[in-house]
Amino acid sequence: MGTYNHYVIVKFKDGVKVEELIQEMEKMVSGIDHVKSFEWGKDTEGHDMLTQGFTHAFLMTFNEKEALNAFQVHPNHVEFSKIFSPALEKIVVMDFPSITLKAPT
Amino acid sequence: MGTYNHYVIVKFKDGVKVEELIQEMEKMVSGIDHVKSFEWGKDTEGHDMLTQGFTHAFLMTFNEKEALNAFQVHPNHVEFSKIFSPALEKIVVMDFPSITLKAPT
Numbered sequence: 001m002g003t004y005n006h007y008v009i010v011k012f013k014d015g016v017k018v019e020e021l022i023q024e025m026e027k028m029v030s031g032i033d034h035v036k037s038f039e040w041g042k043d044t045e046g047h048d049m050l051t052q053g054f055t056h057a058f059l060m061t062f063n064e065k066e067a068l069n070a071f072q073v074h075p076n077h078v079e080f081s082k083i084f085s086p087a088l089e090k091i092v093v094m095d096f097p098s099i100t101l102k103a104p105t
Numbered sequence: 106m107g108t109y110n111h112y113v114i115v116k117f118k119d120g121v122k123v124e125e126l127i128q129e130m131e132k133m134v135s136g137i138d139h140v141k142s143f144e145w146g147k148d149t150e151g152h153d154m155l156t157q158g159f160t161h162a163f164l165m166t167f168n169e170k171e172a173l174n175a176f177q178v179h180p181n182h183v184e185f186s187k188i189f190s191p192a193l194e195k196i197v198v199m200d201f202p203s204i205t206l207k208a209p210t
């Protein structure tokens with residue numbers, strides 16, 4: 001508990017090679033120790049009224065905000081952003097200290 | 106690993122008693138065994154370009170999609186939705202099988 005969370009949801013532009021991009025993201029995240037946990041997924045329900053067109057969610061946790069800050073400016077992350085940002089049609093980012101009621105087991 | 110995730114981000118309407126509403130949500134989630142884990146948070150960065158005005162994130166995990174389905178129709182959840190939905194200015198919901206690269210410890 002007590003993690004600092006960085007949650008990102010996106011809709012990619014048409015024509016983007018999403019699988020390749022996510023492989024690059026996984027490689028980037030694997031190489032940065034500040035990232036405590038990383039999971040992602042593709043919405044399977046596709047109710048437009050609920051997803052608002054967003055298709056992918058990426059969830060990262062950090063031990064504290066300073067670790068997220070260090071991640072943000074890490075050269076591997078900066079480099080990855082150069083290919084990630086132009087691939088996005090839209091994005092929402094939420095950064096917050098996590099309040100845990102039921103912990104993952 | 107292998108959870109099915111239900112990720113919700115919202116912006117509340119002006120004047121909504123957010124703390125009380127979240128207390129009700131915590132009570133509701135505590136009483137439904139299908140919910141494996143539950144955490145939430147309020148964005149602390151407030152970069153409008155990134156949050157798009159969304160302020161709160163709620164993440165629930167389930168052992169499988171069927172458990173999420175059971176949660177959706179659970180009477181306590183249905184009851185809670187009656188006070189939650191009218192309080193929202195906007196919402197995005199993403200439902201997805203989680204692919205875990207780094208597991209939470």
